[in-house]
Amino acid sequence: MGRRVAYWRQRRGMSQQVFADRIGKSKSWVDKIERGVRRLDKYSVITELAEALSIDAGQLLGREPRRRPGLGGCLDQVEVESIRQSLERYERLGRFLEAAPIESTPIPELRGSVNYCWLAFEKGHYPVVARSLIQLLRDTPVAEDRPVGGSSADAAELMTQVYQIASTVLRKLGEAQLAWLAADRAISAANRGNDPLLAGIATTRVANALRALGRHQAALDLNVQVAHGLISEFGGENSTPAQISVYGALLLQGAMAAALAGDGTTSGDLLDSASRAANILGRDANYYYTSFGPTNVMVHRAAAFVELGEGGDALAVHDRIPPAALADLVAERRAHHHLDMTRACVQVGDMERASRHLVTADRHAPAEVRCRPVAIELIDQILHRTKGEPAQDLRRLAEEVGALN
Incomplete structure (x- = not known):
């Protein structure tokens, strides 16, 4: 249970000290809980910790909620809301909003963070992407306004990539309106840079968000x-x-x-x-x-x-x-393709092959299956249309995402 506390604390971007302050405990107490030195044996304390982490108490007890979980690879609504809030912030207007000034991150450091975010995305590690995005959506506008170690155009080119990653992940999660907002921001940032190819790629994000909106x-x-x-x-x-x-x-x-x-x-x-x-x-x-x-x-x-x-x-x-x-x-692209082929198999009525493609997608990039609404719907369809018992691998996957009644 201590490992679960540490996992969710880190996903919420809290240090041990910040978390300790939130629950009225000492940093040492939190550290002992997370290392398993001290046991959590009171349900009232468990529920208090869960509330501070914005999760269900069952998740600390090892019981994942049904459907859209935090199954080790999904963004939950708290993280989506954090990205939404990041998109709604305007750090560059801080002098007008009476906000505390944010120190500008050197552009070479930002470039490394953006590359890391792309790598996490291509591997389908969406919680890692979310944590990176929340920070980068704060830091890149400031860097464009007050560049260190580069130019404003350099920062704008990094910013368009951040918005593009955000748009793609949000679209996958069914957040079409937010995806469109991020993509539109990507176009604007690309036009402030010096690389026209970034504007071209940003165009695909806008178009994909438009597709998601019908x-x-x-x-x-x-x-x-x-x-x-x-x-x-x-x-x-x-x-x-x-x-x-x-x-x-x-x-x-x-x-x-x-x-x-x-x-x-x-x-x-x-x-x-x-x-x-x-x-x-x-x-x-x-x-x-x-x-x-x-x-x-x-x-x-x-x-x-x-x-x-x-x-x-x-x-x-x-x-x-x-x-x-x-x-x-890349893993994300392979898994996406196998999801498409799962849909193709369902269209032709081949549930056995559909199961194989779905399990293969899960093996390549679990978040592509466990986090996307379209994948959950496919699991339901295959289960209901399979004659007899579903394949063992599919049944295991259905149990893990809460698709079995």
């Missing part, structure tokens, strides 16, 4: 217009690999928007254009965290078929993806 045509138009503008500016096929990657990422997201709008022809055309761009690269890369290349084009082609309701075609594309190439993609 604005499929607006998302399609935005992606395609910016893609064509970028490639015209950079010189077509003579562009650098990074430029081609951003151009290709815009095309892929445009293809997904078209598929969601039910326009299979436009989706296919955009995927073909993205495939030609990927062939110029000749390999999968990760410029600007795009994971763009021939494999990711195939992954998106399969996903587009799923959105069009063509599960059989989606699975046929999946079967043509070389396993080694798929394994080279």
Whole structure:
């Protein structure tokens, strides 16, 4: 139980001293509880600790709540609310808001923190991402206003990346409005920097948030217009690999928007254009965290078929993806693809294969399954449509996310 106290205290961003002050105990008492030197044997004390940590007492006792848990890899509502509050703060207006001045973090240090946040995101470690975001959403605006070790433009380029990560994670969690707000901030910050490719990638975040809000045509138009503008500016096929990657990422997201709008022809055309761009690269890369290349084009082609309701075609594309190439993609992307293939299997009525894809997704990046509403819904569908007992691995997963009645 002491380890659980320490885990949740750290997730809430509290030191032992701050936590001790909140519950009216000494730092030494908290330290002994967390190390197991002192036992927690009074339920009244356990509930007091849980209240201070903004969790249910059952979570300290080892009983996770049903459905949207803090299952070791999910953001809970307290963390989402902390990100919301970070998005709503305006540290640069501190002199007008009578807020205490915040010391500016050196830009090289911020750059390291942003890179760490990207790495955590690509591995699907969303609580780590949340803690990083909350701090970075506070620090990057201050750094742009009072840059140390770099320029304001450098800080703005870091800020757009922070907003982009926030937008993507929030969209995955079903927080579409917050995702749109973060993406819109990303565009503004990108335009204050000196790197037009960051503005291109920020465009995909805005378009993805629009898709989550049901604005499929607006998302399609935005992606395609910016893609064509970028490639015209950079010189077509003579562009650098990074430029081609951003151009290709815009095309892929445009293809997904078209598929969601039910326009299979436009989706296919955009995927073909993205495939030609990927062939110029000749390999999968990760410029600007795009994971763009021939494999990711195939992954998106399969996903587009799923959105069009063509599960059989989606699975046929999946079967043509070389396993080694798929394994080279980042964990978040692999897990996302297996979730899409789970949907494809459900569409064609193959619950056994759907179970395998879902369990594979959980193995690659558990948060992609345990935190996303779409994944919980898929578990429900598979359980209800499976004849007889579900596969043991799926049953275990369903129990862990609270999907078994």
